[in-house]
Amino acid sequence: TPLAATVQTAAFQPVPGRRAFVNGWRPVDDNSAGTGRVSITERPQTAETWQASSTMNSQGVFPARASGRYLRFERTIPAGTDWSELQGIDFDADHIVQDGNR
Numbered sequence: 001t002p003l004a005a006t007v008q009t010a011a012f013q014p015v016p017g018r019r020a021f022v023n024g025w026r027p028v029d030d031n032s033a034g035t036g037r038v039s040i041t042e043r044p045q046t047a048e049t050w051q052a053s054s055t056m057n058s059q060g061v062f063p064a065r066a067s068g069r070y071l072r073f074e075r076t077i078p079a080g081t082d083w084s085e086l087q088g089i090d091f092d093a094d095h096i097v098q099d100g101n102r
Contacts, residue, residue, distance in 0.1 A: 040068030
């Protein structure tokens with residue numbers, strides 16, 4: 001029986017030197033169950049704030065609404081769910097954009 005899995009990325013700046021707004025992200029794996037969430041922080045020295053977990057929508061995206069300089073993503077797959085690989089995350093210009101310009 002497959003075990004549960006929780007995987008996190010390292011914190012990173014998607015838009016170097018600027019804030020970023022994320023409204024969704026897509027896991028690169030072979031499972032549609034489970035949850036995903038994103039954390040934000042303004043500086044590496046401050047504690048992260050984790051957003052609420054969400055489930056994958058029909059387009060394979062975990063909806064999210066978060067804004068910050070540093071982001072971290074987390075994917076959780078429940079025990080007993082068939083899965084064999086989890087390679088990373090994918091996002092594009094529709095899901096993460098520079099934030100803070102007027």
